[in-house]
Amino acid sequence: ETGVTQTPRHLVMGMTNKKSLKCEQHLGHNAMYWYKQSAKKPLELMFVYSLEERVENNSVPSRFSPECPNSSHLFLHLHTLQPEDSALYLCASSQTGTGGYTFGSGTRLTVV
């Protein structure tokens, strides 16, 4: 148990579907992150939330929509995705100023 829980672990969705990824942390951290990990590519930082406010959005397409209702929960809402969006989506949390992140196990997303 890493302290950061992601659900679901695996998701297959069609290009016209709407789905959401969920992340929950039990560590009392005040920052949360979404990363995308694609085969043979570096980790891509997508979104950063600090104290429940989005502080970074790295030119992510609008078909990805994050939501952070409180400091323990983070969602990634997915709508009309493309096959190239298939990847492992990783959530992480941290206490700002300490540098170290705790990652969840990820959601393996396949868009068909």
Add this chain to the structure above:
Amino acid sequence: GNSVTQMEGPVTLSEEAFLTINCTYTATGYPSLFWYVQYPGEGLQLLLKATKADDKGSNKGFEATYRKETTSFHLEKGSVQVSDSAVYFCALSDGTGANSKLTFGKGITLSVRP
């Protein structure tokens, strides 16, 4: 901006061999440095860290020393095991303010043969 450069992979070793994975960085100020490991089908786990120059991080037989003069944080292990097969990421954090974030290297895959 900050950046992390890792040696090209993959790396394949026999069990009990010595491991070195190179990592160099570019950063302003005094970053903290990290090694993360990702086992198959899992997320990233913090392996070790160092927060200032000459600090040595260590865990599970792995070590890395923060070398400011060479801007490096090479990962070493004296005797690798099959269970060490994973992807290893070097990372840095400027560690300051509310917007501090990790910058990752590309990662390197280590395979250990029995």
